[in-house]
Every structure is written in C-alpha cells, then in structure tokens.
Amino acid sequence: MTTEDPKAYWEEFYQTKRTTSSGTPSGILLRVTTDMASGHALDLGSSNGDDVIWLAEQGWDAVGVDISETACERARARAEMLDLKGTATFESMDLTERQPEGPFDLVTALFFQSSFDFPRGEILNKVSKLVAKGGTLLIVAHASAPPWASEEMKERAKSFPTVASELADLQATEDEWDFVQVGIATRSAKSPEGEPAQLEDTVIHLRRK
Numbered sequence: 001m002t003t004e005d006p007k008a009y010w011e012e013f014y015q016t017k018r019t020t021s022s023g024t025p026s027g028i029l030l031r032v033t034t035d036m037a038s039g040h041a042l043d044l045g046s047s048n049g050d051d052v053i054w055l056a057e058q059g060w061d062a063v064g065v066d067i068s069e070t071a072c073e074r075a076r077a078r079a080e081m082l083d084l085k086g087t088a089t090f091e092s093m094d095l096t097e098r099q100p101e102g103p104f105d106l107v108t109a110l111f112f113q114s115s116f117d118f119p120r121g122e123i124l125n126k127v128s129k130l131v132a133k134g135g136t137l138l139i140v141a142h143a144s145a146p147p148w149a150s151e152e153m154k155e156r157a158k159s160f161p162t163v164a165s166e167l168a169d170l171q172a173t174e175d176e177w178d179f180v181q182v183g184i185a186t187r188s189a190k191s192p193e194g195e196p197a198q199l200e201d202t203v204i205h206l207r208r209k
Helices: 006-016 027-032 050-057 069-081 120-128 151-157 163-170
Strands: 040-044 061-066 088-092 104-110 131-142 177-190 196-208
Touching: 006 069, 027 050, 027 104, 027 131, 027 177, 040 050, 040 120, 050 061, 050 069, 050 088, 050 104, 061 069, 069 088, 104 120, 120 131, 120 163, 131 163, 163 177, 163 196
Parallel strands: 040 061, 040 104, 061 088, 104 131
Antiparallel strands: 131 196, 177 196
C-alpha cells in the first residue's frame, strides 16, 4: 500500500491520467436499475460522473461524491452542459471524515477500491445505513487481478474484498436485507493490447426490507 496523501494522489491522478470521461455508465448499473423507479441516488467514488449523469438522465436525483475536487469540477461542468445541474450534483468529500445526508433509494460503490490503506469496510457499513426502506445497495469490487497483471498487482489482488468480507463489513443479515445477487460475476474486457479477456468481480446487490 502506498503512503502518499490520498487527496493529493487522486488530484494528480485526475489532472494527469484520467483527464476525460468515457461518457458510458457502468453495465451493471444499467442492469440493476432497469425495473427501478427513479428516486434519490448516491454514488461513492463518482470519478468523472458517468454513472451519476446517466442516472439523472433517467429521472433520478443523483449525488456523486469523490475525494478529488478536480473530478467533481469536471463532472459538474458536464452536468451543467447537459442541463442536469439540479439533478446531477457532485461533492468533494473525504468519506473517512463524514458521509452525505440520506436517506437514498439507491447507493452504489462500484470499484470503490484504492492502493491506499483506508477504512473501506467501515465507510461502506456507515453508508449502507443511508439506504431507505425498500432501497438498493450495490457494491462491486475487483475480485482478482486481470490476466495481464504485473506481479505487484497480483500480490495486491490477494487483499481484494471477498463476498464473505463484504457481508461481514456490512453486517448484512437476511432479517434486514433481501440478497438479490451475492457472489462472483464475470464480465468481458480487453487487455491494454486489445485482446479479449474475462474479469472477475465481487457483487453485493442487496435490497433493504
């Protein structure tokens, strides 16, 4: 794990590496929300805002939080350009210090992972309590290193979240939640050289009773 300051690291990352948006929402978000009525949504680690903006386009009041103000500024500019300023909002926030005000009908944490050692499980536990009755919690994490991974990345992958660790962190029980999808899922991807590959993700899709 790196010992750099997280905020400084992600500011540099968005200023120099991820400088543009894909403009495409996450595939699993599209599948999960297909039959959901729009409501109030929260996305953790919202990056350049693709998922939040897509939700707003579907009628959601969507909030994205990210530790990088650069990412949030970029996402706000896109939302304003698309006339979504009032329904797609972004706030720079260190979730180790505070959480947004709920409740939310949908809370997503899609690949909310980092090379930094941070209290991810504690954050997800706190944020899960913001899910409204009947609301949905969707957490997706890398389950293993990709086929093209370096030895360093393969070593880091040994500490990736598992289904058991995610549920333990959330303290999720069937008394409180419906377990819609809990397990390992595969998705198609391409290597940096453009070769097809299959990646594994840990998926926790819960609905509060």
